[in-house]
Amino acid sequence: MxxxxxxxxxxxxxxxxxxxxGPREHLSSPTTQAVLRVxxxxxxxxxxxxxxxxxxxLLPPIIGPVTDPGARGxxxxxxxxxxxxxxxxxxxxxxxxxxxxxFDKIFCIAPNVRLEPLETSNTDRHLAEFHQIxxxxxxxxxxxxxxxxxxxVTHVVRRVVERRxxxxxxxxxxxxxxxxxxxxxxxxxxxxxxxxxxxxxxxHPQSADAxxxxxxxxxxxxxxxxxxxxxxxxxxxxxxxxxxxxxxxxFLRNFDLLAPEGYGELCSGSEREYRYGQIxxxxxxxxxxxxxxxxxxxxxxxxxxxxxxxxxxxxxxTRYVAGLDSVWQASAYPKVPGVxxx
Amino acid sequence: MSLTAPxxxxxxxxxxxxxxxxxxxxxVTGYGTTLYGEAEQATGDALDAAALVPPVFVPERLEKxxxxxxEPLYTDVDLVSDVGGFAAPLPLYLSAFGSxxxxxxxxxxxxxxxxxxxxxxxxxxxxVVPVSGxxxxxxxxxxxxxxxxxxYADAAPDGFGGVVVQQxxxxxxxxxxxxVYSDPAARPLLESGRLGFELKVxxxxxxxxxxxTVVAPGEAxxxxxxxxxxxxxxAGGPLLRSASPGTFTEEILRQQIRLMRNNxxxxxxxxxxxxxxxxAAAAQVxxxxxxxxxxxDGAQGGSGWAPRGFLHGVGLPLxxxxxxxxxxxxxxxxxxxxxxxxxxxxxLAAGARAVGLGRAALLAVETDPDAGLRRLVDALALEARMxxxxxGKYRPAALSRDDLWFAGDEPVRExxxxx
Numbered sequence: 101m102x103x104x105x106x107x108x109x110x111x112x113x114x115x116x117x118x119x120x121x122g123p124r125e126h127l128s129s130p131t132t133q134a135v136l137r138v139x140x141x142x143x144x145x146x147x148x149x150x151x152x153x154x155x156x157x158l159l160p161p162i163i164g165p166v167t168d169p170g171a172r173g174x175x176x177x178x179x180x181x182x183x184x185x186x187x188x189x190x191x192x193x194x195x196x197x198x199x200x201x202x203f204d205k206i207f208c209i210a211p212n213v214r215l216e217p218l219e220t221s222n223t224d225r226h227l228a229e230f231h232q233i234x235x236x237x238x239x240x241x242x243x244x245x246x247x248x249x250x251x252x253v254t255h256v257v258r259r260v261v262e263r264r265x266x267x268x269x270x271x272x273x274x275x276x277x278x279x280x281x282x283x284x285x286x287x288x289x290x291x292x293x294x295x296x297x298x299x300x301x302x303x304h305p306q307s308a309d310a311x312x313x314x315x316x317x318x319x320x321x322x323x324x325x326x327x328x329x330x331x332x333x334x335x336x337x338x339x340x341x342x343x344x345x346x347x348x349x350x351f352l353r354n355f356d357l358l359a360p361e362g363y364g365e366l367c368s369g370s371e372r373e374y375r376y377g378q379i380x381x382x383x384x385x386x387x388x389x390x391x392x393x394x395x396x397x398x399x400x401x402x403x404x405x406x407x408x409x410x411x412x413x414x415x416x417x418t419r420y421v422a423g424l425d426s427v428w429q430a431s432a433y434p435k436v437p438g439v440x441x442x
Numbered sequence: 443m444s445l446t447a448p449x450x451x452x453x454x455x456x457x458x459x460x461x462x463x464x465x466x467x468x469x470v471t472g473y474g475t476t477l478y479g480e481a482e483q484a485t486g487d488a489l490d491a492a493a494l495v496p497p498v499f500v501p502e503r504l505e506k507x508x509x510x511x512x513e514p515l516y517t518d519v520d521l522v523s524d525v526g527g528f529a530a531p532l533p534l535y536l537s538a539f540g541s542x543x544x545x546x547x548x549x550x551x552x553x554x555x556x557x558x559x560x561x562x563x564x565x566x567x568x569x570v571v572p573v574s575g576x577x578x579x580x581x582x583x584x585x586x587x588x589x590x591x592x593x594y595a596d597a598a599p600d601g602f603g604g605v606v607v608q609q610x611x612x613x614x615x616x617x618x619x620x621x622v623y624s625d626p627a628a629r630p631l632l633e634s635g636r637l638g639f640e641l642k643v644x645x646x647x648x649x650x651x652x653x654x655t656v657v658a659p660g661e662a663x664x665x666x667x668x669x670x671x672x673x674x675x676x677a678g679g680p681l682l683r684s685a686s687p688g689t690f691t692e693e694i695l696r697q698q699i700r701l702m703r704n705n706x707x708x709x710x711x712x713x714x715x716x717x718x719x720x721x722a723a724a725a726q727v728x729x730x731x732x733x734x735x736x737x738x739d740g741a742q743g744g745s746g747w748a749p750r751g752f753l754h755g756v757g758l759p760l761x762x763x764x765x766x767x768x769x770x771x772x773x774x775x776x777x778x779x780x781x782x783x784x785x786x787x788x789x790l791a792a793g794a795r796a797v798g799l800g801r802a803a804l805l806a807v808e809t810d811p812d813a814g815l816r817r818l819v820d821a822l823a824l825e826a827r828m829x830x831x832x833x834g835k836y837r838p839a840a841l842s843r844d845d846l847w848f849a850g851d852e853p854v855r856e857x858x859x860x861x
Binding site: 172173174175176215216217218219307309310311313334335336337381384385386387389391437438 | 617
């Protein structure tokens with residue numbers, strides 16, 4: 101019998117073997133301390149960039165009756181909320197769209213919990229608990245959102261290079277790695293179809309109908325010297341809220357931002373679907389039962405603004421900026437999928 | 443409580459579960475003293491009325507003869523098959539038993555252990571999880587699902603079989619697939635390529651309706667916000683709980699399949715269709731979207747609770763489903779009143795890659811929880827070998843529509859003169 105495709109796994113390292121013995125060892129390590137200082141500067145820089153451009157920071161909910169179903173293969177966590185089945189947030193997307201009825205430009209540093217499949221435990225890129233720099237902008241186009249994402253990443257990297265040279269030194273991260281990023285040339289972009297063709301050219305069997313698998317992302321990422329966008333993912337690969345193109349049915353007005361040097365995906369974003377009928381139909385296409393999205397659909401039916409936005413994985417961005425082997429090193433209390441830890 | 447299956451050849455199935463291959467033949471104690479020849483009354487549909495028609499000239503037997511350097515026997519038929527992406531010792535799988543009470547007992551676990559030992563792929567029904575509590579693996583429903591997966595995996599021989607977990611529209615609330623895909627208990631199956639997920643679009647017993655169960659009045663309040671719950675059996679009695687059939691268009695089906703492939707890249711993707719009049723188009727969409735298998739549940743199928751009218755007069759019979767699909771563009775699996783080799787081989791000749799046991803498996807397991815299913819399958823395998831060999835073929839995939847004759851089939855072409 102054929103073996104299952106295992107191109108989805110990067111098995112070059114076994115993360116669990118490298119995990120620290122306990123929180124004391126982890127927190128007292130000079131490496132961890134340098135990483136957390138770099139991360140602190142990154143958060144400050146992201147807030148600075150977004151606040152300067154008129155975005156209002158909101159604190160996102162942690163539990164709710166429903167959450168983002170779009171996470172690939174990950175299990176949601178139930179909370180017994182006075183006898184009602186609530187969820188820990190897997191992303192803030194539904195609340196980001198709803199929040200645009202308060203302000204046109206919002207962002208949050210959102211905690212997310214996704215019980216990822218066990219096969220992600222050695223990708224060096226997955227945490228069951230992580231944070232996103234989540235941005236949403238009413239009336240914005242995809243290119244507007246991509247511009248902000250590029251701006252945030254560039255500003256964050258610049259601030260770290262300016263202010264955390266000592267920490268980068270401790271981490272062995274050469275600031276020259278960011279020369280191309282900081283050169284002002286801008287991030288390149290290519291479509292998902294082109295990325296698939298590139299991967300086929302590299303001998304990697306990537307499905308044209310699916311998200312680019314982790315090994316494929318790492319291959320594309322390894323060939324780049326500054327971050328780049330992949331746009332126009334096929335519909336079956338993403339949640340119902342990524343807007344389908346009117347001009348190219350079956351393709352989404354969305355994007356991922358991938359880091360160079362093999363670090364892979366940093367960010368996903370899109371123009372959002374905001375039209376009630378289309379959202380319900382898309383929910384069905386993603387296998388969802390609209391009945392459980394009651395509060396959200398009521399808001400959509402009464403009208404929410406069209407928008408575009410994105411979420412940058414904070415720990416993944418930290419991994420790239422600090423040049424870490426594994427994403428768990430970017431968390432004070434890492435939760436690697438399947439690994440029991442405080 | 444003992445199961446009954448009105449309208450189904452229950453006694454014959456139970457006999458096979460007890461005595462296995464001996465039941466393929468008339469009572470052997472009458473051998474030498476009884477004149478046989480009277481056909482038993484067929485139970486009725488077009489597939490039962492059709493006949494397998496062995497030819498006189500058998501070129502594939504000649505190939506086999508050359509291969510073996512002796513005349514082939516029925517024991518030379520190799521039944522090993524690819525069933526929806528899983529290796530199986532014969533073209534057979536266990537279809538889902540559904541959520542009704544009959545399938546929610548220890549029978550499910552016993553059936554899993556027997557199916558696992560046989561290396562026959564098995565579908566675990568929708569609703570095993572969400573009907574109970576929050577649908578976490580630690581809940582009653584989750585334990586039931588987990589127990590079945592574990593019983594199967596513990597018994598399965600290396601390289602054979604697979605467990606396919608079904609999810610329907612209302613199960614999406616319980617995220618059954620996400621639960622299973624990330625659960626350590628399912629990891630051995632996942633890593634050996636023996637885990638699959640089946641999208642349940644509909645079912646044979648009641649095409650156009652969602653899942654139905656009968657629940658005690660006390661359960662009604664908990665279920666009322668998710669299902670229709672109606673007192674159709676009179677005040678104070680149990681209640682009918684009905685789920686939505688789910689809304690499907692071509693695009694919804696296509697995208698749901700793509701999302702399954704995207705989200706669960708290491709699982710096989712199966713799609714179960716009801717016997718709808720557009721069955722051929724639906725199967726085509728599913729295969730084109732990348733489904734590893736399409737299961738068609740003929741209108742005769744299903745072990746679940748359904749209104750009488752739906753059992754009698756709603757949905758295409760299995761033979762008509764097969765006719766409309768024609769030559770399948772992918773792996774086609776069928777269920778519906780399958781319990782012995784003749785109907786099974788007819789289905790294979792009509793285009794199916796494998797057949798599913800539903801009610802028959804339940805009855806066999808109930809008759810003997812340790813070996814009933816194995817004996818039933820042994821008998822079916824023996825018959826299948828004899829029938830395939832009689833058709834001059836030595837593997838199930840070689841069967842074709844020519845091997846099957848329906849009354850009213852087109853007249854035989856005028857023959858070329860023999861020289």
